Amino acid sequence: MAERRNDNKREPWRDPGAQPYIQIENVTKRFGDFVAVNNVSLKIYQHEIFCLLGGSGCGKTTLLRMLAGFEAPSSGRILIDGKDMADTPPYERPTNMMFQSYALFPHMSVAKNVSFGLEQEKLPKAEIAQRVDEILDIVKMREFAQRKPHQLSGGQRQRVALARALAKRPKLLLLDEPLGALDKKLREQTQFELISIQERLGVTFVVVTHDQEEAMTLASRIGVMNRGEIVQVGTPSEIYEFPGTRFVADFIGSVNTFEGRLIEDLPDRVRIESHELGGVVYVDHGISSAPGAVVWAAIRPEKINLSRTAPAQSAENCVKGVVKEIAYMGDLSIYLVQIGSGKTVRVTLPNIERLSDDERILWDEHVYLSWHSSSPVVLSQ
Amino acid sequence: MMKKGRHWFSKTGLWFGLAFLYVPIISMIVFSFNNSRLVTVWDAANSPTLKWYGELLRNEQILGAAWLSIRIAAMTASGAVILGTLAGLVLARFGPFRGRALLSGMTTAPLVMPEVITGLSMLLLFVALEQLIGWPEGRDITTITIAHITFAMAYVTIVVQSRLAGFDQSLEEAALDLGARPAKVFFRITLPLIVPAIMSGWLLAFTLSWDDVVISQFVAGPGSTTLPMVIFSKVRLGVSPDVNALASIMVLIVAIGVVASAIWMRRQERRRDREMQMAAAANK
Amino acid sequence: MPRVPLPSPPHRLLAGRLGPWWQLFFRYGPPRWTLYMRHNWAGGRLVIAVPYLWLLLFFLIPFIIVFKISFSEVRLAMPPYAPLLQWASEKVVDVHLNLGNYLFLLTDDLYISAYLYSVKVAAISTLFCLLIAYPMAYAMARSSPATRNLYLMLIILPFWTSFLLRVYAWIGLLKNNGVINNTLMALGVIDEPITMMQTDFAVFIGIVYSYLPFMILPLYSNLEKHDFTLLEAAADLGAGPIRSFLRITLPLSMPGIVAGSLLVFIPAVGEYVIPSLLGSTDQLMIGRVLSDEFFANRDWPVASAVAIAMLVLLMIPIMVFQRFQARELAGAK
Numbered sequence: 002m003a004e005r006r007n008d009n010k011r012e013p014w015r016d017p018g019a020q021p022y023i024q025i026e027n028v029t030k031r032f033g034d035f036v037a038v039n040n041v042s043l044k045i046y047q048h049e050i051f052c053l054l055g056g057s058g059c060g061k062t063t064l065l066r067m068l069a070g071f072e073a074p075s076s077g078r079i080l081i082d083g084k085d086m087a088d089t090p091p092y093e094r095p096t097n098m099m100f101q102s103y104a105l106f107p108h109m110s111v112a113k114n115v116s117f118g119l120e121q122e123k124l125p126k127a128e129i130a131q132r133v134d135e136i137l138d139i140v141k142m143r144e145f146a147q148r149k150p151h152q153l154s155g156g157q158r159q160r161v162a163l164a165r166a167l168a169k170r171p172k173l174l175l176l177d178e179p180l181g182a183l184d185k186k187l188r189e190q191t192q193f194e195l196i197s198i199q200e201r202l203g204v205t206f207v208v209v210t211h212d213q214e215e216a217m218t219l220a221s222r223i224g225v226m227n228r229g230e231i232v233q234v235g236t237p238s239e240i241y242e243f244p245g246t247r248f249v250a251d252f253i254g255s256v257n258t259f260e261g262r263l264i265e266d267l268p269d270r271v272r273i274e275s276h277e278l279g280g281v282v283y284v285d286h287g288i289s290s291a292p293g294a295v296v297w298a299a300i301r302p303e304k305i306n307l308s309r310t311a312p313a314q315s316a317e318n319c320v321k322g323v324v325k326e327i328a329y330m331g332d333l334s335i336y337l338v339q340i341g342s343g344k345t346v347r348v349t350l351p352n353i354e355r356l357s358d359d360e361r362i363l364w365d366e367h368v369y370l371s372w373h374s375s376s377p378v379v380l381s382q
Numbered sequence: 383m384m385k386k387g388r389h390w391f392s393k394t395g396l397w398f399g400l401a402f403l404y405v406p407i408i409s410m411i412v413f414s415f416n417n418s419r420l421v422t423v424w425d426a427a428n429s430p431t432l433k434w435y436g437e438l439l440r441n442e443q444i445l446g447a448a449w450l451s452i453r454i455a456a457m458t459a460s461g462a463v464i465l466g467t468l469a470g471l472v473l474a475r476f477g478p479f480r481g482r483a484l485l486s487g488m489t490t491a492p493l494v495m496p497e498v499i500t501g502l503s504m505l506l507l508f509v510a511l512e513q514l515i516g517w518p519e520g521r522d523i524t525t526i527t528i529a530h531i532t533f534a535m536a537y538v539t540i541v542v543q544s545r546l547a548g549f550d551q552s553l554e555e556a557a558l559d560l561g562a563r564p565a566k567v568f569f570r571i572t573l574p575l576i577v578p579a580i581m582s583g584w585l586l587a588f589t590l591s592w593d594d595v596v597i598s599q600f601v602a603g604p605g606s607t608t609l610p611m612v613i614f615s616k617v618r619l620g621v622s623p624d625v626n627a628l629a630s631i632m633v634l635i636v637a638i639g640v641v642a643s644a645i646w647m648r649r650q651e652r653r654r655d656r657e658m659q660m661a662a663a664a665n666k
Numbered sequence: 667m668p669r670v671p672l673p674s675p676p677h678r679l680l681a682g683r684l685g686p687w688w689q690l691f692f693r694y695g696p697p698r699w700t701l702y703m704r705h706n707w708a709g710g711r712l713v714i715a716v717p718y719l720w721l722l723l724f725f726l727i728p729f730i731i732v733f734k735i736s737f738s739e740v741r742l743a744m745p746p747y748a749p750l751l752q753w754a755s756e757k758v759v760d761v762h763l764n765l766g767n768y769l770f771l772l773t774d775d776l777y778i779s780a781y782l783y784s785v786k787v788a789a790i791s792t793l794f795c796l797l798i799a800y801p802m803a804y805a806m807a808r809s810s811p812a813t814r815n816l817y818l819m820l821i822i823l824p825f826w827t828s829f830l831l832r833v834y835a836w837i838g839l840l841k842n843n844g845v846i847n848n849t850l851m852a853l854g855v856i857d858e859p860i861t862m863m864q865t866d867f868a869v870f871i872g873i874v875y876s877y878l879p880f881m882i883l884p885l886y887s888n889l890e891k892h893d894f895t896l897l898e899a900a901a902d903l904g905a906g907p908i909r910s911f912l913r914i915t916l917p918l919s920m921p922g923i924v925a926g927s928l929l930v931f932i933p934a935v936g937e938y939v940i941p942s943l944l945g946s947t948d949q950l951m952i953g954r955v956l957s958d959e960f961f962a963n964r965d966w967p968v969a970s971a972v973a974i975a976m977l978v979l980l981m982i983p984i985m986v987f988q989r990f991q992a993r994e995l996a997g998a999k
Contacts, residue, residue, distance in 0.1 A: 389805070389808065391801065392801040392802075392804040392805035392808070393805050394801075395798070395800075395801025395802055395804075395805060396801065396802045396805035396806065396817065398798075399798050399799070399801070399802040399878070399882075400802075400817075400820055400821075402798070402875070402878075403820075403821070403824050403875070403878065404820075404824070405839075406832065406835035406836055406838075406839055406875070407824060407827070407832065407835060409835065409838060409839060409845050410831070410834075410835040410838060413838060413845075420843070423843065423848070465716065465717045465720055466717075468713055468716050468717045469717035469718075469721075471713065472713060472714050472717065472718075473995075474995075476710065476713075476714065479714065481718070485714075485717070485718055485721065486988070486992060487988055488721040488722075488725050488726060489717075489721065490987070490988045490991045490992075491725070491984060491988070492725065493929070493987075493991075494928065494929060494932035494933055494980075494983075494984055494987055495932075495933075495936075495984075496932070496933055496935060496936020496937070496938075496953060496976065496980070497933070497936065497938065497953075498936050498938050498953040498956045498957055498973070499732075499936060499956075499973045499976060499977060502732060502956065502960060502969060502970070502973050503728035503729055503731065503732045503973070504724070504728055506728060506731045506732055506735060506966070506970070507723075507724065507727060507728040507731055509745050510731050510745075513745070528724060529724075531720075531724075532720070532721070532724040532725055535717070535720075535721075539717075540991075540995075543995055544995055547995055564710070585826075589826055592828070593828050593829050593830065595830055595939060596938050596939060596953075596957075599957075599961075600960075610828065610830050613828075613830055613831065613834070614830060614939070617830070617834045617837070617943060618942065618943065620837075621834070621837050621838050621841070625831070625834060626838075628831070629827075629828070629831040629834070629835070632827055632828055632831065633827050636823065636826045636827050637823060639826075640819060640822070640823050640826060641819070644815065644816075644819050648815070
């Protein structure tokens with residue numbers, strides 16, 4: 002994960018005085034009866050890589066297209082750099098977009114594609130040529146300048162699309178599934194290149210993606226969308242470690258949730274009695290909810306310990322189970338363990354050492370699941 | 383096994399159908415070299431001969447009518463391409479607007495509308511217009527061209543519209559996004575991409591106009607007899623050998639055109655495929 | 667060019683109540699004129715207006731005129747019909763609405779029988795077209811892409827040559843001393859020529875021959891899109907070739923069948939050239955009746971009434987065709 006340094010300049014959203022670059026205020030978009038985007042408000046700051054993450058049809062692309070000016074909000078307003086964009090058509094906005102399909106003009110060479118935007122600004126020819134070379138250098142495509150799009154591979158097309166969108170030196174670059182069409186290896190490699198280009202040019206990125214790994218790698222902050230609404234905004238680690246709802250917890254990574262009732266609710270600790278777990282979950286941080294309320298304790302698979310012998314304090318945060326399935330993934334192994342209540346719990350263990358078969362936990366073994374009291378997250382919805 | 387059996391049946395059907403399509407044309411070409419005036423009775427002694435071709439080239443009426451038809455067809459094709467491209471663009475790209483259904487209806491109806499109805503209605507319009515505003519004065523090449531444009535543009539609209547529907551609208555959005563105004567987007571992006579459709583639309587409109595006899599009969603004036611009208615009146619009186627010669631020449635021209643364009647397209651396609659393969663290979 | 671819709675009105679209360687009413691005029695909200703002009707008038711509206719006005723003037727209005735004239739009386743003048751509206755005096759408009767033309771169509775046997783005969787001929791020809799075209803389109807769709815293009819070219823090539831001349835070619839084949847009869851007699855199959863010209867058979871042949879490409883092309887473009895692994899799946903599940911054809915290929919190709927059939931049937935009903943050249947003079951088709959009324963009898967009102975009656979007859983097939991066409995084009999996206 003590309004962790005960023007924790008100072009206020011790097012994290013302007015923590016600074017109440019900072020001026021947001023994009024302000025989305027109560028934006029709603031309807032297509033007939035269908036509400037694609039529902040009352041979304043967002044502030045995005047300069048030099049951010051902001052990822053809109055969600056499943057298909059969640060409204061993320063519609064939101065991006067409203068930023069680009071291809072759709073107008075049904076209500077609400079969008080400000081870029083403090084200016085209301087309602088009356089600004091796409092060709093006058095300070096934004097450029099990289100399309101999911103790349104949308105390279107098939108009848109123009111790479112160089113012509115890249116210079117198209119510059120020609121609209123009526124710059125002198127020499128300057129256009131120089132800037133095209135410059136940007137093609139950055140994406141390492143200079144030797145392909147005279148090729149037509151159909152003579153390029155998928156990865157090369159992606160670079161040209163990026164170069165074309167960056168050529169006008171926009172303050173804001175909108176990327177719609179920028180890596181969606183690439184295969185897995187190439188995608189990982191390109192993710193880091195995107196970050197380094199963004200840091201070098203100091204552009205603000207708004208990226209739409211359905212791929213949570215991509216969002217985690219790229220983003221300074223992630224906005225998780227579901228059914229047209231923003232459900233949570235935060236840094237990748239905030240979203241992963243402190244999801245706000247069961248939807249977010251489940252959408253980003255995998256999670257085990259146990260429904261239960263609050264039986265003790267103090268500012269510094271919480272106890273939840275869960276029938277799904279068949280025991281009590283003890284959490285060492287407080288939450289804000291009324292005692293007796295129905296809540297869910299969410300525990301990530303990698304935060305659960307698996308052992309043959311009972312851990313020292315086995316009264317709380319511990320449950321017995323039987324191993325039902327094991328999937329060996331190379332770097333880690335996934336265990337599906339059935340606990341007393343009948344629920345199946347997912348546990349992942351890193352394969353740090355090479356273990357012989359006797360040492361490894363195998364199918365149908367009785368095991369103890371346990372976790373640290375800081376691991377569970379208590380969710381009220 | 384099952385596949386083979388089925389293929390055998392439909393393949394026979396295909397060859398039977400092609401024979402059905404081509405036997406009349408071939409017989410027409412063969413008998414254009416026949417010396418006998420009786421057309422279908424082969425005069426083995428004096429055939430083959432180019433006699434009827436020579437007679438055709440001396441026939442002032444046919445040559446004049448052909449030249450008139452070519453002019454009308456060229457004007458029709460050009461007019462139909464402009465109007466049809468605009469209509470196709472509107473239907474494919476302008477989204478919903480009031481009256482869209484009517485426009486779409488008016489562009490598809492001429493595809494199937496019986497020609498006698500179109501011809502009658504056009505003529506009555508011209509008569510009414512002449513009474514009302516004094517234009518057009520009588521019927522001539524202008525009225526024929528207007529009538530032809532109206533039904534040929536429907537075909538161009540369909541061709542352009544389906545081409546536009548087939549390519550990604552984000553190409554145009556990308557151009558807008560890069561700062562090009564809508565008119566510029568049309569001329570720099572949309573138009574170059576639909577050029578093949580426009581070209582085939584032009585040829586289609588040309589052929590439709592060149593071929594039309596029914597509508598022309600309604601809207602033509604005394605001084606404007608098109609080639610199909612001449613042929614129609616000749617043929618009603620029975621077969622005549624110089625029409626065979628004329629038909630053969632037309633088939634030859636069309637065949638050369640179609641075959642040449644097919645070869646050219648095939649070549650383009652092959653080159654493109656090869657380049658795409660190379661690009662894919664280079665990446666590995 | 668994508669039109670930029672306006673944000674909906676700020677006063678939503680009004681919109682709630684008046685919504686449907688003002689939306690008749692302003693789809694994207696009440697006019698904010700400067701913006702409206704900029705986005706919608708400058709280029710876009712003009713682009714819509716040009717083909718729109720052309721078609722209104724030269725396609726729609728002519729039908730209204732035909733409709734109007736079908737109600738007027740014939741007279742010996744140019745134009746040969748009486749105006750519907752006349753100023754009888756200063757303030758009184760005299761309407762000469764004459765239903766006589768339509769009554770005439772209903773009472774005179776000639777018209778009814780011509781209509782029925784036209785529909786019969788068109789229907790039978792459409793059926794034969796379908797029977798010939800289906801295997802052809804199927805074989806094309808299942809052959810390799812290279813041969814597919816060759817076949818396509820062979821199908822389209824006759825279409826580009828003159829329709830009139832292709833009908834004419836059949837005269838040479840079908841007439842009493844034509845190629846077919848001469849060949850059969852030379853081979854000794856028949857002693858006397860078979861009369862084929864000026865029969866229903868000749869008209870069927872002419873229509874099937876001329877309209878065959880219009881049937882093949884929609885069928886082919888439908889069949890070409892079929893996923894032939896479906897048939898393998900059906901075979902795998904134990905369906906024989908006939909059964910899997912009837913249960914899978916045929917239902918899936920229904921849109922192609924309907925589109926092709928309408929493309930043949932509708933114009934064939936009004937066909938004029940083919941029956942004039944190949945058909946008998948005893949039984950006329952309706953297109954021939956119309957043009958005879960118009961050119962020979964100079965009875966424009968009755969000709970107009972015939973046209974309107976034909977349109978009414980074809981209205982439903984034309985509308986079905988348009989829906990298919992629209993769906994096909996929407997599906998292409």
